[in-house]
Amino acid sequence: MTEVVDAQAASEISLYKGDEWHEVRAKHIGGSEIASLFNVQPEYAVGAHGLWLIKAGRVPAPEVDNQRARWGLQLEEAIAQGCAEQEGWKIRKGGYFSDPHCRGLGATLDYVIEEGEEGRTTPGILEIKNVDYGVHKRSWADGEPPLHILLQLQHQLACTGFTWGAIGELIGGNDLRVYRFEARPKIIAQIRAKVAAFWQSIDDDIPPPVDDSSQTGAVLRALNTPIVDEIADFKLDNELPDICAGLLSSASRRKAIEKEEQGYKNRLIAKLGTAQKARCAGFFINTIVVPEKAPRAALPGEIISGRKEARRYDVKEISL
Known part of the structure; x- marks a missing residue:
């Protein structure tokens, strides 16, 4: 105690x-x-x-x-x-x-x-x-x-x-x-x-x-603010080249994954056609639609742009 x-x-x-x-x-x-x-x-x-x-x-x-x-x-x-x-x-x-x-x-x-x-x-x-x-x-x-x-x-x-x-x-x-x-x-x-x-x-x-x-x-961004217009010399730094190479490699893999994802999304759109929802073996698909918004006249001091229709596909695994 x-x-x-x-x-x-x-x-x-x-x-x-x-x-x-x-x-x-x-x-x-x-x-x-x-x-x-x-x-x-x-x-x-x-x-x-x-x-x-x-x-x-x-x-x-x-x-x-x-x-x-x-x-x-x-x-x-x-x-x-x-x-x-x-x-x-x-x-x-x-x-x-x-x-x-x-x-x-x-x-x-x-x-x-x-x-x-x-x-x-x-x-x-x-x-x-x-x-x-x-x-x-x-x-x-x-x-x-x-x-x-x-x-x-x-x-x-x-x-x-x-x-x-x-x-x-x-x-x-x-x-x-x-x-x-x-x-x-x-x-x-x-x-x-x-x-x-x-x-x-x-x-x-x-x-x-x-x-x-x-x-x-x-x-880190808050710590390193504001950005100063200068060129820092890291010629003798052995770590920064690896960081740069890793960043480029990660960006390349991300783009490849995004392209792969878009391919699956395109195939999904082609399969669903105009149906908002669908079932298949082990999955349920729901298409969430954000309607298109037409532009309107801006009030004084405003800049208002329109918005195109957006779609998000929510795919969930379900029990058979």
Whole structure:
């Protein structure tokens, strides 16, 4: 129980607001960031190199502002209360916990499960996820959350000292599922080792290799702005020629794949004719049509162009 008491004490002095909160978070690896240190972050998250630049203070953290994130926050309380009613739990809003055993490891919990789970020696963590059906089908495979969410929960368990937690997933607005998980000491040890090594690399000013995350690309562009009209001399650089060759090779393969894809799309259009939907062995095809939009007269100061019809072909595998 010592570890739990330590974590609870840490949470009581770690409820921050405003600028103080941002300052504290800048000095910690949070639950939504830990996957980057394992190179399993989702597509919308920054990779390890971009995260290093942010935490080292080289560039401000990007603002997270999208409809899914905003609605997730709006619905969080309702989903949490639904989980509590379904599972018979007593819950409270979570606070900020910092791991007393690892420098720079902190987490903001959605909710804490205080009562209602028999046989538990500690409170539990309740992490809320609002997921549309398509994302659930693609990413929540084999009856459990994706790896970056599982790491997030273990990260939170490391910070709190709690021995268990749950992930509440609302799918498509009407299907609520709860997944329980125990604390995994070996995974928690790996998380602490990764975080410790990350902060040591900042102390040593040794960033990780540049990664392939699109968000890392955004961070690098922000860091290297504005562009200056000059010619940099890399004649003695042995790495840049490989980078240039790799970029051209990747672009060539992308064009070949795009051409191959267009060929299949053309054959699909030829098969479907004027039918919007079709079935075949193992597949269902739906043609999504965005109607043509005629140009209109521009208001003062406006430039309005027309829009041609666009078509997108949504092909799904189905059970026979």
